[in-house]
Amino acid sequence: MYLSGINRWSLFKNLYIYKLYALSSVFTSLMIVQLLAIVFSLGGSSRVSMGHGSFVVSIENYSNTLIFLFTIVWALFIGISVNFKPHRNAEFSFVTNRLMMNVSNIAFLLTANVVGGVTTGLTGYGMRMFIYWISVDKELILGHTAPTVYELFLSIFVAILYLCLFSAIGYFAGTLVQLHPIWGLILPGMLIGLLFIDVGQGRGFFVTMFQFYSQESSLAVLFLKILAPILVLYPISTVFSDRMEVRR
Amino acid sequence: MNMIIIVAIIFIAIVTSLFARKIIHTRFIYTILLSYLVILIVLTAALYVVPMNGREPDPEAFTRAERASNAIYHAFSEGKLTGLDDVTVKKNWKLSHDGDVLHITSKNHSGDYWILVERSPQLDGAIEVSYYNSPAVFRQIDYTDLVAPPEVTLENGSLTLSNRSQQKDIRFMEFQRDAYIEVFVNPDKENNRSNSFSMIHNSGLWHIVVPERTRVSANLEFNLNWMNTP
Numbered sequence: 001m002y003l004s005g006i007n008r009w010s011l012f013k014n015l016y017i018y019k020l021y022a023l024s025s026v027f028t029s030l031m032i033v034q035l036l037a038i039v040f041s042l043g044g045s046s047r048v049s050m051g052h053g054s055f056v057v058s059i060e061n062y063s064n065t066l067i068f069l070f071t072i073v074w075a076l077f078i079g080i081s082v083n084f085k086p087h088r089n090a091e092f093s094f095v096t097n098r099l100m101m102n103v104s105n106i107a108f109l110l111t112a113n114v115v116g117g118v119t120t121g122l123t124g125y126g127m128r129m130f131i132y133w134i135s136v137d138k139e140l141i142l143g144h145t146a147p148t149v150y151e152l153f154l155s156i157f158v159a160i161l162y163l164c165l166f167s168a169i170g171y172f173a174g175t176l177v178q179l180h181p182i183w184g185l186i187l188p189g190m191l192i193g194l195l196f197i198d199v200g201q202g203r204g205f206f207v208t209m210f211q212f213y214s215q216e217s218s219l220a221v222l223f224l225k226i227l228a229p230i231l232v233l234y235p236i237s238t239v240f241s242d243r244m245e246v247r248r
Numbered sequence: 249m250n251m252i253i254i255v256a257i258i259f260i261a262i263v264t265s266l267f268a269r270k271i272i273h274t275r276f277i278y279t280i281l282l283s284y285l286v287i288l289i290v291l292t293a294a295l296y297v298v299p300m301n302g303r304e305p306d307p308e309a310f311t312r313a314e315r316a317s318n319a320i321y322h323a324f325s326e327g328k329l330t331g332l333d334d335v336t337v338k339k340n341w342k343l344s345h346d347g348d349v350l351h352i353t354s355k356n357h358s359g360d361y362w363i364l365v366e367r368s369p370q371l372d373g374a375i376e377v378s379y380y381n382s383p384a385v386f387r388q389i390d391y392t393d394l395v396a397p398p399e400v401t402l403e404n405g406s407l408t409l410s411n412r413s414q415q416k417d418i419r420f421m422e423f424q425r426d427a428y429i430e431v432f433v434n435p436d437k438e439n440n441r442s443n444s445f446s447m448i449h450n451s452g453l454w455h456i457v458v459p460e461r462t463r464v465s466a467n468l469e470f471n472l473n474w475m476n477t478p
Contacts, residue, residue, distance in 0.1 A: 024274045027281045045424070050386060050447045055415040057386045057447070063424035115281070119288060121426075126291030128423050132300060140302030141389055141422040146295040151433060155426045162428065217431045 008100065015104035019082075026078045026112055030071070034123050037070035041127060042134075060138060062131055064124025068159060071120045075163040078112055079170020083178050102238040109167045117160030121152060154219075161226045162213075168233040175237040305388035310446050313390070316382030317451040324362040324453060327475050334383060335453070339397040341377040347405040350375065350458055352466035355399075355410035363454040365464050366475035375407070376457040384450035392450055394418050409454065 045065055049058035082105045125147060132140060147155070176183040194205040216222040306312075316334035323329055354361065368376075377400050383392045396415045401408045425433060455475075458464060466472050 021274050024277045028277055031281065031284050044421070048387070052384070052449055054411055056417045057384075057391060057420075058417065059387060059389075059420045059422055061422050061424050063427060065424075065427050068426070068428060119285065122285070122288035122292050124426055125295055126288040129291045129294045129298070131421070131423075135421055138419040138421040139394075140300060141420050142300065142302040142304050143422065144425045145300060145302070145423050147425070151425070151429060152292070154429045154432060158426075158428050158432075214428070215431060219432055 011100055012104055012107070015100060016107050019104055019108040020111070023078075023082060023108060023112075026074075026081070027115065029078075030074055030112070030116055030119065033070045033074045034067055034119060037067040038123065038127050038130075041066045042131065059141065062128070064120070064127065067123050067127070068120055068162075071116050071159070072162060072166050075113060075116060075166040076170040079109060079167035079172075080174040080177075082109065082171065083174030098242045099238060102234075102241060105171065106234050109171060110164065113160055113163040113167055116163045117156050120159040120163075121156035124155065125152065158219075158222070161223060164230055165226045168230045172233040172237045175240050179240050179243075303389060306390060307388055309383060309385045309388050309390045310448060313383040313385045313448040313450070317448065320362065320380065320382055320451045320453045324364060324471065324473055327364060327473050329364070329380075329455060329475075332380065335380050336392065338379045338381050338395075338452075340379075341400045343375050343377065343400070343402040343407075344373060345375045345402060345405070345458075345462070346373055348461055348463060349405055350456075350462050350464050351406045352456070352464065352470060352472075353406055353408050354467060354469060355408050360451075361409065361454065361470045362452065363456060363466065363470055363472050364475050365472065366455065366457045367460045367462070368457050369460045371457055371459045373459070375402070375459070375462070377407070378455040380453040380455065381450040382452075384448065386447045388446075389420060391418055391420075395450060398452070407456070 041062065041064070044060040045063045046061045047058055048061070049056050128145060132145075173183075173187055176187065197205055213222065213225060216225060312334050316332070319331050319333070320335060323332055323335075352363065379398055379400075381392065381395075383390050384395055385391070395418075399410045401410075456464075464472075
């Protein structure tokens, strides 16, 4: 297929707009997943209480951790789902190539991640007002109730970074499965295997990875730690899918 | 349970992303998304605009409560109501009493009772009871004002001091900073009050003023001392 007569930018733009239309349902799932997380979060994420003779003093803690985790799962899933067959085959109605399809997929995923990151940050804070209104029997401890503007933007930015990482992982996994269905068995097997490697010493793969990212106190370094695998996973996925036959 | 939740999310995500567009028009999806964003922005903005009632954590509260608790003990042992800077009078009672004997007893007994008795020549046909308490603090939150005062009754020359039988549980709520930015905003988590489980109960001191001729006796559970009046 030759693209000499076609402007690559306009081709990319058409594919990207098409994806915004064809994959718009990922935003429905985003809203549903986040609303579900809000419902689960209304019960509080943790509780500390102390007995005082005839009564108990307790502090109910609320956080957006669950919303963040749910959205991470969503990001992983949308990374996989853009490679689903119905989505993929529809693209062949465009004059395109694998490279442009991958680039438009990545652009769509980045857009979805930005939307997901913004809503994750805002949902965490918006939920506070709602909880404050409905919790008539509890007194509020001020402190982190209204975050600084810096914290608000930091929360959104970091959420976007993590979502980008997980959707890149999902995209890579989806490409592998697209390459050969056997990966659909190998990848879950690897995941389960990694769960048990070195767990005894508290140095399991997931624990190590969690610490590697969550304990990073420099935003710039975290950015690089997330950017590096993204810059590896997306090109590898593109190269792999480029080797596939049309309508595989 | 966590696994069930994750499976539920994946299931919902799959179902909605596969079928939502077939039942909901794309333009409608984006309208809903935009509305969702607007609602979130409005709710977040409301956090800064709407005044919220609550109490601020006080890093000094625990130290102050400890100091006040010691002050109560010293006041009791020295028989003087002095140096009680952070101690507040929770409640005062004035009760009619014509007898020559006052017996102090308790109901719902728990903890120590520190009682200072003062004889007053000015008082006749009545006794005065005051309850002093030091701050009650849980994780830097002073909740002294939420603790109900004890109850006092006087019948047939018997003064009954009872704990807060009507006390309801005290419930607070707190919003945590997003866990994934905590490391950037507060790298020194050792000083984070969320990690502090410090609690100090409020100590109480009873001050009972009786007429000069009244003889006072008390059950064994009480720590009784007389005021050293100059």
